[in-house]
Every structure is written in structure tokens, then in C-alpha cells.
Amino acid sequence: MLKIALPVPDAGKFRNYLDALSALGAVGVAVGGDVDPAGFDGLLLPGGGDIDPARYGQANTASEGIKPALDQMQFGALDAFVKAKKPVLGVCRGHQLVNVYFGGTLIQHLERASAHSQCGGSEDRVHDTAAVPGSAVFELYGERFAVNSSHHQGVDAVGKGLVITQRAADGVIEGMAHERLPIITVQWHPERMCLAHARADTVDGIRIFECFLEMCRE
Secondary structure (H helix, E strand, O other): OOEEEEOOOOHHHHHHHHHHHHHOOOEEEEOOOOOOHHHOOEEEEOOOOOOOHHHHOOOOOOOOOOOHHHHHHHHHHHHHHHHHOOOEEEEOHHHHHHHHHOOOOEEOOOOOHHHOOOOOOOOOEEEEEEEOOOOHHHHHHOOEEEEEEOOOOEEOOOOOOEEEEEEEOOOOEEEEEEOOOOEEEEOOOHHHOOHHHOOOOOOOOHHHHHHHHHHHHO
């Protein structure tokens, strides 16, 4: 059984991710400290608050919910898995964190943030995207498909070795992959687009987890 590390302090808040992995025959383990890649088949970096802009050389102009200890733990976990060349899936915050790790920067508040943030309360927004032919997301879903959205920041300068795999209509980068390493990222939330949270107005998010776990098996 595949074993996936989630570097998070509280497993309860990330139940949707754990449920998705479990449904596919894998086990997700919340790790609240240092993580040794030798004990895991892959790393899942989930959604959450904003990354400290100091990590990408900027003053804080619009970032919210910064947790330095979480940044330290997740950047440390990512560094360990990159060096071990083990698969990584980044979701929302995780997508952005991967970009910053590889030297990229973030837009601290999108010009059209209202098109990507939640629709009041806790309801995800939905919008169309376009995938790059030949990319993993293209193979999974085709060229054009709808995803959910719950963020106000986005990738700006793309990190070294990363390639864009998906964009929203307004140009916001919705997916990336590494040129050589087994790393894929999405700005959207597949864990809220599958199983009990499947939506009629988006694609099925479980296929991203299937893709990630297949990378782990390889």
C-alpha cells in the first residue's frame, strides 16, 4: 500500500485529502514535524494560507494567514522529497509553495481576485481553464475543462525547471509540472471535486490523485 506524507499540524482539517487517497488504496499520513522520504512513496502539499513573501524576496503587501512554522515545515519536507527524487503533488498553497521553492515568485493579490476567490461563505467558485497539449492534465481532462477555485494569490515568475500546464481564461497559472522531476501542481482543489464532494459543474478531481499515485508506483 502506498504511503503518502502530508506535512500538516492537524490531520482533521485535511480529511478530504486523506479520504481521496484512501479511496484509491493509499494511506495518507499527517506529519507534524520533519519527514524522512525513505518512509514514504510521495509527498502531498495541501491548500492553506499564504506563504511568507520574504520567502520570495518581497515585503508583505497583501498576504494573509502567514504561519512561519508551517512554511518551515513544508519547505523542509519539499526539499527532502526533491533531493530524494520522489513524487510531489502540490494543491493550491502547495502549487504556490513548489513555485517559490524553485525560485519563482507570487502575485500577492490577483488583479481579478474576485474571479478566483470563494463565492462568499465557503462555496468554491468555478471557472473554465485550458490545458497545454501533452501535459498530464491535458491527458486526464482534455484541452478545456472547468475547475473549482478558492484563492486570491497566483504564480507570477515561474520557478526554474517548472513548466506551465494549465491556465485560466484570464491568464492565471492553474497547473505546472517539473521538466525532470516527478512533480505536478494544481491551483485548484481536486479534493473538493471528488467522491462525496463531486460536482456536476467541474471535472472529477479524483483523476489528479490517480495520476499522482501512478507516479508514486513508478
